[in-house]
Amino acid sequence: MTLGSARTPLRSLLLTGLGILAVAPLLLLLITSISRSWFWPALLPVPSADSWAALIAGTSGGRLSGAALNSLALALATGLLASALSLPLGRALAGLRGWRRSLGAGAAFLPVAAPPIALGIGLQFTFLTLGLGGSFMGVLLAHLVPALGYATLYFLGVFAVYDDRLEDEARTLGASPTQVFRRVTLPRLGRPLLEAALLGFLVSWAQVPLTILVGQGLVPTLAVEVLGLVQSGQDALAATGSLLLIIPAIFMLMAAALAIRRVEAVPV
């Protein structure tokens, strides 16, 4: 028996375990969301579509659908803004050398590394002073802080290996800086831009501490609402909300993957 074949069963076992760990919680969520109750000794849960019906009818789940729309708007705006802002930031950072670059990278890393609760308290003080506490704009800006950190670090990596000689050549071929950006840089960076936007979307979509601290309960989001439902023991609605949290994220991942394939993996 070779070493490779000896490893195969172990690898299969690990992969199976990983698959179960990934799928089992989702399965439980799905079952809970379509059940009224599931108490021992019942072998199967009592099926019910109440939570979904409530969600669609906008009755008891009406808060969830409103919060989901809020979350979607916040996450889309965070993703787009983080992607657009982190491109020039990452490029500028990559152009620095020595301690300046380390300092810049450290500044980008800080909101990523800082515990969200600590970051949230710091932002809360600042945003309350600026009159942004409890507002959609305040929450958006708060989400943008860690999202921008992640996306800037991502673009720092992209630009560390980015070959800008193509832009040089485009300039000598007669393209103005604006034309170079539009006709050369943007198409080349299509994939990183999409990936950075997706990163920002996901950071915002799942954000709880910053939303609670800066939104002060006035900006409901899906993640915060689901947390409230769990705390109040409404398991079916909480499970439905959790699925709502997962589904758009998966959908966004798939859409981004398709879009990335369409922009044709341009080497940077």
Place this chain on the structure above:
Amino acid sequence: MTRHPALRLDGLEVRFGDRPGLAPLSFAVKRGERLAVVGTSGAGKSSLLRTIAGLQPHGAGSVFIEGRDCTDLPPEGRGSVYLHQTPLLFPHLNVSGNVAFPLRVRKLPRAVIQRRVRDVLHALGVADLAARTPASLSGGQRHRVALARAIAAQPPVLLLDEPLASLDPPLRAEARDAILNATNDYAPAVILVTHDLAEAGWLADRIGVILDGRLAQLTSPDILFTRPVSPAVASFVGFSNRLDGIIDDGGIFRAGPLALPLPTNFNGPAVLLFRPEAVRVTGEGSLQARVLDVHFAPGTVRLHLRLNELEFQAECTLPSSRAISGGIVAFELDPQHLVLFPAST
């Protein structure tokens, strides 16, 4: 066509980043002329091209393109196109899109763009690649497409950075011919940098040698390769044998047992330089040297010879039977291929 040279440098100082670079350069290149700039690696050849193109900051001096002072203009406003050593194509555009790029940014009418792209692709022999993506092209094809894109822009000045260096030997001849054909048609001033003297001699009407941070000689290939202006230039262009000696009052160069009557207008300490090919290994003769080493190359043999304390290389095609390590060979020096300088040069 203007009466001005396509390119004129007037005391241009090329910088190496934050450091001073080349001593001020002044020369002109007219339309249709090809100038090769040669020098060792790191001599500043590429920096010179990038400075002319406006891609890096310069020191004092001016760049004129077709009589227009372009010194402080951005790269896109100069009228020079710079081609990198590795052909860089826009990966998100196909071959046609790449060639059309300089025309599209100039907002030319669609019909003009289509016609010129078709003509240039045809002239460079890549018309059948029009719909292909850069990733699907071979090295030689990428080279020709990059050249086609530059030609499509029809700049008065074309700057080629080591244009053949990234190609395998079989593709070099193809790319070299493509450069010659393409530039013969619309006759830009071509400034190319290379470290390959054979490439420079083949492609260029004039060659400039950059040594020790300055333009040491700028002349036609035949003069450069036969009459270099200094021992440093001579050594760079292949006069690799150096003998230190003296010119006596009778005009004879003497170094050890060697006494050569040479046409000269000075006497005193002198340096004689010659190519290995200037040493003719003969069957018999008064000059005899010991063979210290033999190196074989396709078609030639290089001998490392010693005559008393003098050591030098000889290159010949048909070695005599004595051309073996430790053997003695007779030789003579071809006076046509010797250059002599005062020792103080």
